[in-house]
Amino acid sequence: MRRSLKLAAAVLSGSLGIASLAACGAKSTDNNSTSAGAGSSSFKVGMAYDIGGRGDQSFNDSAARGLEQAKTELGATINEAEAKAGESEGDKEQRLKSLVSSGYNPIIAVGFVYQDAVDKVAKENPNVKFAIIDSSAADQPANVTSLTFSEEQGSYLAGVAAANKSKDKHIGFIGGVQSELIKKFEAGYTAGAKSVDPNVQVEVTYLTTPPDFTGFSDPGKGKQAAQGQLDKGADVIYSAAGSSGTGAIEAVAGAGKWAIGVDSDQAKQPALDKYKDHILTSMVKNVDTAVFTYIKSIKDGNALTGVKNFDLKEGGVSLATTGGFIDDVKAKIDAATQQITSGATKVPTAP
Structure with a gap:
């Protein structure tokens, strides 16, 4: 990311x-x-x-x-x-x-x-x-x-999916580096989740702060952060952390919970194939x-x-449907999409 x-x-x-x-x-x-x-x-x-x-x-x-x-x-x-x-x-x-x-x-x-x-x-x-x-x-x-x-818009949809799929109404967000850019992901995700349930609990962890940018390239850090959120009870975790996110996905899959990928449709990435049954969706940023x-x-x-x-309207960001794991909440995601693209919902860009 x-x-x-x-x-x-x-x-x-x-x-x-x-x-x-x-x-x-x-x-x-x-x-x-x-x-x-x-x-x-x-x-x-x-x-x-x-x-x-x-x-x-x-x-x-x-x-x-x-x-x-x-x-x-x-x-x-x-x-x-x-x-x-x-x-x-x-x-x-x-x-x-x-x-x-x-x-x-x-x-x-x-x-x-x-x-x-x-x-x-x-x-x-x-x-x-x-x-x-x-x-x-x-x-x-x-x-x-x-x-x-407009990463916040795609992340809002990821939050809608997370809140609808979380059994315990307890989800997580992992950011690679605490920067203004990654805060957009966090802000959108949290807003989307709370649009479904204002009481949903959102764990937030950043791996590094500038000038340390290794938070984008350390799967070990991502895995450790995800494990910490799992231990606190999160059952859906969204990582906006570059290759560090692969470590988070590994930890979440190992716990039998849901991971949300970022940037690419991570359920289709060969290196993550063994975890694809636990990748709920990905917020695809069409770079x-x-x-x-x-x-x-x-x-x-x-x-x-x-x-x-x-932005979302012109396909700059989107939500992946690989695996069919969010098919049951498609109507809710479509409704949220329409609200954003019509301008009825203004997604925040800061937490």
């Missing part, structure tokens, strides 16, 4: 560019760049991942799907740069600069942790287009586009849709600018 935006760019030019990308963990896939198979693409897109990177079964993987779609459908050459645990602001800046110096344009930064680095590098390179996911600064450079989501939409706007010569928000 980590709340959390992305980078795209163009053109590998020379061995020095390749070396600099390799040094910061990038991997080029420009040998498969064209959708029609007619030579290499001149449209080259770079992406810098958040902590956890590809394989987190969540936020970064959703961004990656949008990038892959651009490769397949738009003929883009893509290059991916992985983040490192405990890295400095300078590491983030260097990752972006390496993509720029190698000719990538646009560049997508995955996650709000890139905001300062994107602002600095974008100002130094006004002819390169950048996008950042899950962050929007009031004074960001004109060549930076923010891709944001792939935002990434592809942004890249296509560049390709079409009509680039998205400023802040582009993806």
Whole structure:
């Protein structure tokens, strides 16, 4: 989720560019760049991942799907740069600069942790287009586009599902990092649950606080937090914690209770297959849709600018139905959806 935006760019030019990308963990896939198979693409897109990177079964993987779609459908050459645990602001800046110096344009930064680095590098390179996911600064450079989501709306629906399915009217929320972004998930989830039953009890645990962002990449912390909430009596637990959430899902499944996934439909993730019978639903944040939409706007010569928000009404967030475990409360979820999309229900963005 980590709340959390992305980078795209163009053109590998020379061995020095390749070396600099390799040094910061990038991997080029420009040998498969064209959708029609007619030579290499001149449209080259770079992406810098958040902590956890590809394989987190969540936020970064959703961004990656949008990038892959651009490769397949738009003929883009893509290059991916992985983040490192405990890295400095300078590491983030260097990752972006390496993509720029190698000719990538646009560049997508995955996650709000890139905001300062994107602002600095974008100002130094006004002819390169950048996008950042899950962050929007009031004074960001004109060549930076923010891709944001109404996470609170999707989380409200998750709260409706949780409160309806909880036998003990006692549920839990685990946030990866206590940030303004993740608080949106908490606020929506709690509001949705209390719309069903004002007396429902909601346990809230955050794994870390800034500048410690390991709460998004430590399944052990997620498992421990979930066990603590289970011990207190929670029987449905929603985790907005990136790959740390996989640990929470493991603990909840082991206790025979319900887990709620985030960002991707986690019941469909291969690494979580053995827990799928205990994943009630997932609050799907369609980062792939935002990434592809942004890249296509560049390709079409009509680039998205400023802040582009993806809400429930336009499919930016949704609730997964894999497994059919929320089929029995579909009418209630549909009613809540209609109330939100019509504007009748205003979902809070802060706890």
